[in-house]
Every structure is written in C-alpha cells, then in structure tokens.
Amino acid sequence: MDARDWFKHRSYDFRQFSDLEKMGHLKRERGLTVSAVLPSRNVADTIGGIIDEIHAVNRRTNGNPLVDQILVVDADSPDGTADVAADRGAEVFSENELMREHGGAHGKGDAMWRSLSVARGDLVMYMDTDTKDFEPQLVYGVLGPILEDPTVRYVKAAYRRPFKSQEALQVDGGGRVTELSTKPLFNLFYPELTGFVQPLAGEFVADRELFRSIPFLTGYAVETGIMIDAYKKVGLDAMAQVDLGTRQNRHQPLRDLSRMSYAVLRAVARRMRQEGRLNQTSDPDAPVSPFQFSDYLHAVATPDGLQLQEYVEELVERPPIEEVLRVR
Ligand SMILES: O=c1ccn([C@@H]2O[C@H](COP(=O)(O)OP(=O)(O)O[C@H]3O[C@H](CO)[C@@H](O)[C@H](O)[C@H]3O)[C@@H](O)[C@H]2O)c(=O)[nH]1
Numbered sequence: 001m002d003a004r005d006w007f008k009h010r011s012y013d014f015r016q017f018s019d020l021e022k023m024g025h026l027k028r029e030r031g032l033t034v035s036a037v038l039p040s041r042n043v044a045d046t047i048g049g050i051i052d053e054i055h056a057v058n059r060r061t062n063g064n065p066l067v068d069q070i071l072v073v074d075a076d077s078p079d080g081t082a083d084v085a086a087d088r089g090a091e092v093f094s095e096n097e098l099m100r101e102h103g104g105a106h107g108k109g110d111a112m113w114r115s116l117s118v119a120r121g122d123l124v125m126y127m128d129t130d131t132k133d134f135e136p137q138l139v140y141g142v143l144g145p146i147l148e149d150p151t152v153r154y155v156k157a158a159y160r161r162p163f164k165s166q167e168a169l170q171v172d173g174g175g176r177v178t179e180l181s182t183k184p185l186f187n188l189f190y191p192e193l194t195g196f197v198q199p200l201a202g203e204f205v206a207d208r209e210l211f212r213s214i215p216f217l218t219g220y221a222v223e224t225g226i227m228i229d230a231y232k233k234v235g236l237d238a239m240a241q242v243d244l245g246t247r248q249n250r251h252q253p254l255r256d257l258s259r260m261s262y263a264v265l266r267a268v269a270r271r272m273r274q275e276g277r278l279n280q281t282s283d284p285d286a287p288v289s290p291f292q293f294s295d296y297l298h299a300v301a302t303p304d305g306l307q308l309q310e311y312v313e314e315l316v317e318r319p320p321i322e323e324v325l326r327v328r
C-alpha cells in the first residue's frame with residue numbers, strides 16, 4: 001500500500017464518531033480501557049479547560065465513559081500547572097518522579113515514555129495541553145477509528161493550523177516545523193508516511209502494548225521517532241488519521257523552532273543510520289560531522305551584532321519500556 005492508497009483508505013472525519021453513546025457502548029463491548037496522557041509544561045492557563053472537556057465528553061456517553069484515567073505528567077512547571085490539574089481531578093506526576101533510576105527527564109518525549117510506567121489503559125492517548133480551542137472531538141475523534149476497527153493500532157490527529165500573532169491571524173499559517181522540515185524529510189526518506197496531514201501532532205492513540213514495545217526518543221524528537229517506529233512495527237494499514245477541524249497551539253519563536261527542526265532531523269538521521277542508510281554504519285551514535293552530533297550552532301543577527309549561539313541538546317533513546325519494566 002502506498003501513501004495515496006493509504007490516504008484514501010485510512011483518513012477519517014471526526015463527525016463519523018460524534019455519536020458518543022455509540023462510542024461508549026463500543027468501547028464497553030470490546031472491554032477496553034483508555035488512559036489520556038497529558039504531558040505538560042507551563043500550561044496552567046489551558047490544562048484545566050482541557051481536563052474539564054474530557055470529563056464533559058465522559059458525561060455524554062450514557063454511563064460508558066471514553067476515558068478511564070486522566071494522567072498529567074508535568075515538567076515541574078513553576079506556573080502551578082500541577083495544582084490546576086490535580087484540582088480538576090487528574091492523576092498528576094512529576095516527570096522527574098517517574099522512572100527515577102533514569103535520572104532527570106529529557107523533555108517531552110521522556111515524559112511520555114515515563115508515563116507508560118503508570119498508564120493503566122489498554123489504549124493510551126497522548127494529548128498536548130497548550131491547545132487554546134480544545135473541542136470534544138480532540139477526545140472522541142482520535143479514539144473513533146481504533147474503537148471501530150480492531151485492525152487499526154495507531155491513530156494520529158489531523159487538523160488545520162492557524163497562526164495567530166498579535167497583529168493578525170493566518171488561517172493555515174501554523175505548523176512551521178511540520179511544513180518546512182518533517183514533510184520534506186518524509187517525502188525524501190519515508191515516503192510511506194507522506195499521507196499524514198500532521199505528522200508532529202501531539203494527539204495520537206495506540207494500544208499500550210504498541211507504545212511499550214517501541215523505543216522513545218526524548219525531547220521534540222519523540223513524535224517523529226514514534227511515526228517511523230510504529231510504521232515499522234504495525235505497517236501502514238494499521239495506522240489512521242482523523243480530521244478534527246482546527247487546532248490553535250501556543251506558538252514558539254521561530255528561533256526555538258529551529259532547534260525543534262534539528263530534533264526532527266536528528267530523529268530521521270538516527271533511524272536512517274540504524275537502517276544502514278547513512279554513513280554505511282548501523283551504529284546510531286557514529287558521528288556524522290566533526291562536531292558533537294548533539295551540538296547545535298545557531299548563527300543569528302541581534303541588535304548587539306552577530307552572535308554564534310551554541311546549544312548542547314542531548315538526544316537520548318529510551319528502550320522499549322516493556323524491557324525496562326520486566327527487569328524492574
Ligand atoms: O519539555 C516539554 C515541552 C513541552 N511539553 C508539552 O508538550 C506539548 C507540546 O509542546 P509545545 O512546546 O507546545 O510543542 P509545539 O510547538 O506545539 O510542537 C509540535 O511539535 C512537537 C515536535 O514533534 C510535538 O512534540 C508537539 O506535540 C507538537 O504540537 C505541550 O502540551 C507542552 O506543555 C512538555 O510536556 N515538556
């Protein structure tokens with residue numbers, strides 16, 4: 001199956017799943033439980049509304065809630081995110097408390113990996129917590145295909161992405177890393193994955209066994225790694241996407257997205273090296289340049305003149321958590 005066939009066959013619309021009583025019934029019939037995992041960092045202004053909306057979806061299912069566990073994995077946010085989430089009834093963990101033997105957490109991907117040690121659901125649904133216009137379909141829409149079709153193992157959100165600045169709104173201006181890095185990279189190196197509208201979306205669900213059986217890259221490399229690894233593990237036909245309408249995220253400055261882009265590129269390069277497609281070696285840690293692979297030199301013009309900024313960003317690959325938990 002190529003990307004064109006897949007796109008036709010495995011793209012859904014959230015309205016197909018808007019009968020929440022039916023969805024709840026389906027979930028109960030299949031005997032499945034669901035954990036919603038919310039990685040969070042300084043999102044005190046948005047996380048409360050998101051948790052409320054998950055509860056509201058649960059109330060519309062006639063006694064068969066779609067989400068059984070709401071799990072917040074917080075980056076010790078100084079803005080009080082954890083308190084807001086706990087007040088709204090979520091189970092809250094510090095990312096640094098989980099899997100402590102692995103030291104301090106390395107960004108979002110590590111928080112997601114560690115969450116698997118406490119996520120109880122048969123299905124694990126990750127969700128970003130900086131969404132400003134969180135709609136109920138971000139809960140039930142993503143779950144729809146995996147509940148309806150047992151051959152579906154992984155579902156990714158798709159949506160339009162406005163870019164909002166103080167001056168103006170560009171209707172489809174958001175998703176700069178997605179459009180300028182990830183999609184071109186996938187076209188070149190993983191063409192099977194080019195049918196995904198939002199390959200970096202933080203909203204996606206899979207059965208817990210799938211997430212437990214693949215490695216997780218830390219930081220912002222995580223979604224790119226999971227896309228590639230899930231594809232290798234279950235194949236394209238077991239993957240799907242759902243159109244959820246529109247999502248407004250909190251924008252980072254372009255300069256920070258340059259580093260996010262680097263994380264995406266490193267994820268692809270790492271997998272390609274493991275596949276022996278780069279440098280003729282399958283050693284993922286073999287250097288590809290005279291610089292340490294984790295250094296990011298960023299030349300910028302500032303009011304004080306030109307500067308060469310240097311960031312040391314460690315990219316760690318966490319092994320499949322099932323292996324680690326077995327040893328534990
Ligand atoms: O160290 C971190 C950084 C972020 N987050 C949370 O992760 C989510 C997304 O982070 P954000 O900085 O808003 O990312 P985006 O700029 O929106 O990046 C997009 O692209 C990233 C790289 O693929 C994905 O991780 C994101 O989910 C996706 O929305 C938010 O809920 C954050 O609170 C953490 O939990 N820990």
Ligand SMILES: O=C(O)[C@H](O)COP(=O)(O)O
Pocket residue numbers: 161162163173174175176177178179200201249250251252257
């Ligand atoms: O997915 C992306 O490309 C990043 O989240 C950046 O999105 P933005 O351009 O909407 O800030």
